[in-house]
Amino acid sequence: MIKVLLAEDMHMIRAALTALLRLESDIDVVAEVTRGDEIVPEALRARPDVAVVDIDLPVVDGITAAAELRDRLPSCRILVLTAMGQPGQVRRALSVGIEAFLVKDAPGDRLADAIRRTAQGLRVLDPELVASAMEYGASPLTPRETTVLKEAAHGSAAEEIAGRLHLSAGTVRNYLTSAIAKTGARNKIDAIRVAQDAGWL
Template sequence: MIRVLLAEDMHMIRAALVALLRLEPDIEVVAEVTRGDEIVSAALRTGPDVAVLDIELPGVDGITASVELRERLPACRVLVLTAMGQPGQVRRALTEGIEAFLVKDAPGDRLADAIRRTAQGLRVLDPELVATAIEYGASPLTPREATVLREAARGAPAEEIAARLHLSAGTVRNYLTGAITKTGARNKIDAIRIAQDVGWI
């Protein structure tokens, strides 16, 4: 029996995935969480063989959680799910050593198969996602530019971002200008859209 931890913040999707996995005779969902910062404690408590993690979670994203999970519970393998095959996220997942990555709109039987393969230590990677990630390359943004752009995407003005990150408003504007230039955008909104579309933020 393959013991599975499922992390998904959208209740209907999580319930559907659990129902789907319950049809499999060799898979048991032993834990369900809605936040990324609940993953490690739930895994330590229940000892899953595979953690199926949504890439976009409140608290901590699925990739960050997977890194901590590997450190704390090395026997647990990770399968990351994404609704959008963003090349930047795929590239980041590969860089962090995640070997199983599946798009959420894949057919239901592929999820069960992916869990079985992940449990066996096999790679589960969509070739098209990997090819796109390689084509787009690494993010041109520095970590600070990405952070500032992410905050701007939430609607925070430069002054609020500056206060939150302990920077001056002028420095925040410089980071935003750098992000606009590096993404080839026309303005801040365009830079946010481009960076989100490819998974750089």
Template sequence: MINVLLAEDMHMIRAALGALLRLERDIAVVAEVTRGDEIVPAALRSRPDVAVLDIDLPGIDGITASVELRERLPGCRVLILTAMGQPGQLRRAMASGIEAFLVKDAPGDRLADAIRRTARGLRVLDPELVAAAVEYGASPLTPRETTVLREAARGAPAEEIARRLHLSAGTVRNYLTGAIAKTGARNKIDAVRIAEDAGWI
């Protein structure tokens, strides 16, 4: 029997996933949580073999929670679910050592199969996301352009970014201009979107 912890903040989706998994003879849902900061305490109580985590959770996100989970309960493997399916999320998940990554609109039988494969220690990655991640490739941004664009993504104006990074506002604008050019964006907002989708920031 594969014991599963389910973390999903949307009640209807969590109930549907739980009902779907309970139809499987070899899978038991031993814990359900709605917040990222509830994952580790619930896992320590229920000792799941696989934690199925939504990537976007209140408290802390699924990827951040998975890092702590692996430290506290090394035998528990993690399968990340996402509605968005952005290549950047896949890159971040893989960098964190997550074994499996699946989009929520995958067929129901794929989830059960992914849980079984994850429990056996196999890597399970959505093939379309892998192709998109390869297509985006490595970041063309310098470390400083990355930092400035990440600050811009939080909505900070150039003057505020300059104060935080101990730079002049003109230098910050130059880094933003470089980031816009390298991402092929139309403006700063578009550069942020492209870089986030690609997992560069």
């Protein structure tokens, strides 16, 4: 019996996935969570063989939680659910050693098969998804530009970012201008979108 932890914040989707998996005689959903910060504590309690993790989770994103889970419970294999429109996130997941991905709009019967393959330690990779992820390449942003852009992504104004990072507001604006230029964006909002799509933030 393959024990599964399911991490999905959309209640209807999680219920449908659980119902689908419970039709399988060799798969048992032993835990369900709705937030990324719940994954590791629940996995340490339930000891699943496979964690099926959505990338877009509240509090802690799925990739960050999955990376921590790999460190804390190496026996648990991880299958990441992603959308085709998130190649940058897949690239980020690959960079932390996650090797099993399933596109969210895949046929339902592929989920059980993907879980079985993941439990056996096999790679589950959509070639088109991985090829798309590799198109982005490494981030052109410096560590400081990345930090400033992350702060801006949370809605912080230049003055607030300057106070937190012990910089002048002018220096923060210079980092933002540089990040906009390097990402080929039209403005700060566009730079944040480009960097997030590419998995650079």
